[in-house]
Amino acid sequence: MNYEPEKMSLGEGDLPCNAAGCPEPTSPARRRWLGWFGALSALLASLAAGLPIVGYLLSPVIRPRKDLWLDLGPVSDFPAGATQLVKVENPVHQPWDGKSAQMAAYVRHSQAGEFQVFAANCTHLGCPVTWFPQSGLFLCPCHGGVYYENGERASGPPPRGLYQLVHQMKDGRLLAKVGHLPTLQDPA
Amino acid sequence: MPGRLRQIATWLDSRLGFSDVVLPILRHPAPSGSRWWYVFGSATLTMLVLQIITGICLSLVYVPSAAEAYTSLNYLTYDQSLGWLLRAIHNTAASGMVILMVAHMVQVFLMGSFKYPREMTWVVGVALFVLTLGMAFTGQVLRWDQDSYWGVGVGAAMVGRVPYLGPALVRLLLGGTTIGADTLSRFFTLHVLILPGLLIISLSVHLFLVMRHGVSEPPVAGRLVSPATYDKQYAAVLKRGEPFFPAAVMRDMIFSAWAVIAVIGIAIAVGPKGPALPPDPSLISAEPRPDWYFLSLFALLALCPPNMETAIILIAPVIGLFSMVLVPFVAGKGERSPRRRPVAVLTTLVLLVGYGVLTWLGNSAPWSPQMDAWSGEPVPPRMLARVTPLELQGAVVFQNKTCRNCHALDGSGGRRGPDLTYVASSLDRDELIRQVIQGGGNMPAFGDHLSPSEVTALVAFLQTLRPSDTAPAASAATGPAPPHKGNRP
Numbered sequence: 001m002n003y004e005p006e007k008m009s010l011g012e013g014d015l016p017c018n019a020a021g022c023p024e025p026t027s028p029a030r031r032r033w034l035g036w037f038g039a040l041s042a043l044l045a046s047l048a049a050g051l052p053i054v055g056y057l058l059s060p061v062i063r064p065r066k067d068l069w070l071d072l073g074p075v076s077d078f079p080a081g082a083t084q085l086v087k088v089e090n091p092v093h094q095p096w097d098g099k100s101a102q103m104a105a106y107v108r109h110s111q112a113g114e115f116q117v118f119a120a121n122c123t124h125l126g127c128p129v130t131w132f133p134q135s136g137l138f139l140c141p142c143h144g145g146v147y148y149e150n151g152e153r154a155s156g157p158p159p160r161g162l163y164q165l166v167h168q169m170k171d172g173r174l175l176a177k178v179g180h181l182p183t184l185q186d187p188a
Numbered sequence: 189m190p191g192r193l194r195q196i197a198t199w200l201d202s203r204l205g206f207s208d209v210v211l212p213i214l215r216h217p218a219p220s221g222s223r224w225w226y227v228f229g230s231a232t233l234t235m236l237v238l239q240i241i242t243g244i245c246l247s248l249v250y251v252p253s254a255a256e257a258y259t260s261l262n263y264l265t266y267d268q269s270l271g272w273l274l275r276a277i278h279n280t281a282a283s284g285m286v287i288l289m290v291a292h293m294v295q296v297f298l299m300g301s302f303k304y305p306r307e308m309t310w311v312v313g314v315a316l317f318v319l320t321l322g323m324a325f326t327g328q329v330l331r332w333d334q335d336s337y338w339g340v341g342v343g344a345a346m347v348g349r350v351p352y353l354g355p356a357l358v359r360l361l362l363g364g365t366t367i368g369a370d371t372l373s374r375f376f377t378l379h380v381l382i383l384p385g386l387l388i389i390s391l392s393v394h395l396f397l398v399m400r401h402g403v404s405e406p407p408v409a410g411r412l413v414s415p416a417t418y419d420k421q422y423a424a425v426l427k428r429g430e431p432f433f434p435a436a437v438m439r440d441m442i443f444s445a446w447a448v449i450a451v452i453g454i455a456i457a458v459g460p461k462g463p464a465l466p467p468d469p470s471l472i473s474a475e476p477r478p479d480w481y482f483l484s485l486f487a488l489l490a491l492c493p494p495n496m497e498t499a500i501i502l503i504a505p506v507i508g509l510f511s512m513v514l515v516p517f518v519a520g521k522g523e524r525s526p527r528r529r530p531v532a533v534l535t536t537l538v539l540l541v542g543y544g545v546l547t548w549l550g551n552s553a554p555w556s557p558q559m560d561a562w563s564g565e566p567v568p569p570r571m572l573a574r575v576t577p578l579e580l581q582g583a584v585v586f587q588n589k590t591c592r593n594c595h596a597l598d599g600s601g602g603r604r605g606p607d608l609t610y611v612a613s614s615l616d617r618d619e620l621i622r623q624v625i626q627g628g629g630n631m632p633a634f635g636d637h638l639s640p641s642e643v644t645a646l647v648a649f650l651q652t653l654r655p656s657d658t659a660p661a662a663s664a665a666t667g668p669a670p671p672h673k674g675n676r677p
Contacts, residue, residue, distance in 0.1 A: 060359040060370070067365075087470035094369040098255030099468035100337060101368060120472055125489065126345035127338055128472045130559055135590040136637040141475040142342070143490040144555045144594075144604045146632050154632030156555075157494050180365035181341065183348030186355035 065092050067179030072107060072117070072167075075174050083108040083131055083149055085120075092179035105165060105176065106131055106138070108149060117176045118151050119163040119188050126183070129162070138162065163188040217429035218436040219405035225299065226403065226436075227443035228292035233391070234444035235285035238451070239323075242278040243380065250330070252376035254369040254467070257332035261463045275460035281451045282324060286481055288447065289320055294536055297515070300524030301404035303413045307516035309397040312390055314512045319387045321481065326379035328479045332372055337467035338476030340367050340375075346501045367469070402426065403436070407524035414521060475559070483550030484543050490555040558602035562590040568598045575652060582649025585642045589634065597653075605631055612654040616661045620647045 026034070055062070068091040078084060084107050093101035106118040118138075120128045127142035137154060138147040145156035152161045163182040168175050182188040201207050249268055251260040264271035293313065296302055302310035325343070329336050340362070347361050348354040363370030405425045430436055461479075465471060478486050492500050519532075526533050558565075567583050575583070586592065594604035601607075615623065624643055627633035638646065651660055 058360070060362070060364050061356045064359055064365050085472060090366060092366055094254070096253050096255045097366075097368040098253075098258070099466045100254050100332075100366075100372075102468045102470040104470040104472050120469070121341065121345075124345070126341040127476055128469065128474055130472055132562075132590045132593075134562065134588050135634065137590070137632055139557045139559060139590075139593060141556055141559055142338075142486075144557055146557075148632065148636075155627070155630045157490065157497065159494060159497075181344060181358070181362065181367060183345055183354065183358050185348055186358065 065179065067177045068092060069168075069175045070178045072105070072174045072176055075169060075172055078107050078109040078115070078174065080109050080113060081111045083133065085131060088178075090178060103178065104128070105178070106162075107174065108151075110150070115167060115169075115174065116151060117165040117167045117174075119165060119182045121163065121182055122158060123153075123160050123163060123184065124156070124158040126181070159184065213399055214433035215431045216399065216402070217426045218403045218432045219425045220428060220430045220436075221406050223406070224439055224443070225295055225406070227440050228288050228295055229398075230437075230440035231444045231447045232285055232288040232292055234448060235281050235288060235451070236387070236391070238281045238448060239278065239285060240384070242274050242281065245274050246278055247380060252330070252372060254332065254372045257330070257372060258463055258466050261331065261333070265460055265463070272460050273455060276455035276458065277452060278327075279461045280455040280458070282327060283480070284447060284451050285320060286324060289317060293317065294540070298526040298529075298532060298536060299404065299407050300413070300519075300526075300529065300532075302516040303520050303522070303524060304415050304418055306397070306401050306404060307520055309394060309401065310516045311513055312394045312397065314509065315390045316387065316394060317512075318509065319383055319390060322383050323379065323387070324479065324481045326375045326383060329372070329375040330379055331462050332467050333463035334465040334467060334471065334474045335462070335476050335478070337367060337469060338474055339478055340371055342476070342478075349498045349501055403432070404524075407526070409523075409525035409527045411524070412522050413524055473559070475556070477553075478550075480547060480551075484546035485550075487546040487550035487553075490553070491549070554603040556602075557593040557604050559593060561592040561596075561601040562587055565592055565597075565600045568600075571597065571653070575649070578645050579649045579652055582645035582647065585638070585646040586649055589638065589642075589646075591646075594631075608650065608653055610654050612651045612660045613658060614661050615650075616663050617647060617651060619661075619663070620650050 070088060070091050072086050072088065085104055086107055087102060087104050090097075090101050090103040104120040106120065108116040108118065110116070122129050122140040122142065122145045124140065124143055124145045127140050129138040129140045129145070129147065131138050136149040138149075138151075140146070140156065140158070143157050145158040146154040147158070147162050148154045150161075151164060153159075165188045166177040177188075180186065180188075246264065249260060249264050249271065251257055261275075264275055266272070296310065296313070325339075329340055344358045344361055344367070347357045350357055359365060361371075362368075363374045402422065405422065411421075465474070477483070488500060489497065523529055567587060572580060572583060591608075592601040594602040596603055596607040596609070598609050599607065611620070621643060623629075623631065624638065624646060625633060625635035654660055
């Protein structure tokens, strides 16, 4: 099929093409209006599609999952003077988290009767610290951060002591508030 | 029939534009005399193609779910026919791609190929560099094992240091508040959709610019690049050039082919990497190490002064990238030959040697305690050959209090602190007691964890640690120590 401009339907105010070429297809006012309306339409379309997409992408920031209280066991499980590793399932997890839903924390029951619950993450760059009861130190295998048994920084690159989880005693059981990965500006 | 076939071929050619568009690109003249220096870029591209093909193959079996990924990796490695080899090739070719990309950048930098008119080719190349390293990091995360899990943790800890935005960025990185299913899913998306998409787009622009400005001619010392004259000079060079296809491309083909053969050979010999232990954060004995690309960063973060650390993590990469982008705008004209550009040559050498040394240090990690040395490395028997019961008790204290995790004896044990084989030659009794009880100089204080009798025994043992023919160290305050046999027979 051949292109026959004179048979195309023309808009109001449009002139057909002639031997000298095609004239302006639309009046300037009409073209300006089309330009504005086009830009406005594109803006509306972008907002309509963009807002839900951006909201979806930012949902971990806008609506983070809340930390939850977790039962670490009966208080009698933690004798005075000992620091123990507890392995629990993080209550803040997806059903398909697999083994990554596990978590570890250290519970210290000092001779003075005070309880402390430490996150296992080094405050330097988050590697898992290991407790050595023999020397009363937590050692980090990554860059050699060392902490005393009360969680204070002893040596190495960590900028602060171990992260301490909020905890409480309830009906003879030790509960700790757990969930998010502790980092320097968002400690436990 | 041949006539009919030719008719079809002519029709296709006229509609697809092969002779009009593609052939001139293939046959465009390239400067002659480039020799073998120019083969690294095309070899990097070849590695990318190999990565795309093996990556697609692996994704046929790999399950990007936190609960299944580890199982499917083990299946790929041990059950899936040739799965181990494809994993090995993907891992080896990743290393190959990074190495060849750096070789390409070094060649372009040293030969001044980034200068007028190829500034934007370099800038897009810097984007490709960043994207390729992004692929390396995200790929490491998909190997959803212990190292991978803690690798993300380290990444989160680094991002978490950004002022104000840290916590929000951590959640964006992890896809939530913990490292888990959402984290793996987004790293999978990054590794197989987002980054490859950006990589292919950037690569297309890069290649388009290579075609638009032509391959740079080998530099000649004294022939300066000036925007006023370069285009004419280059046109003259091209008149003496050779067609890219089939002449210049042959060297690229041969080099790329042998690069692929080397990758397959190494993959067969070395095998796939991991998966190591499962990504279970309650397995507290993990000793995470990054893949080799990032060992230098791992080392830097152990060795830099703590007060500079956040700056090194957050600001240094920005400065580094900015400097790379600025290179062609600062030095876009003038001399191209490395013989007349000592600053460029020295910068390259310092960067490469620095990266190499940091990688080597990251691999040996002398700053990390040896976590099992206290129970796994006995005190060398010759050190106990002629000791008193008190000194022997001290040796037991030395082991049991995990001193050995940071202090080597005769070279075995941790290297976080000094090797104590001859410590009594440099510290006297009082200094040893003070060091043990108060710590200092990066050593924790042990005062709360040692009874006075343990300190006495430990220091008595430490005082035997010196060559047999020398007296123990003494200070003016305490006077010379009583004569005592050393530990060397």
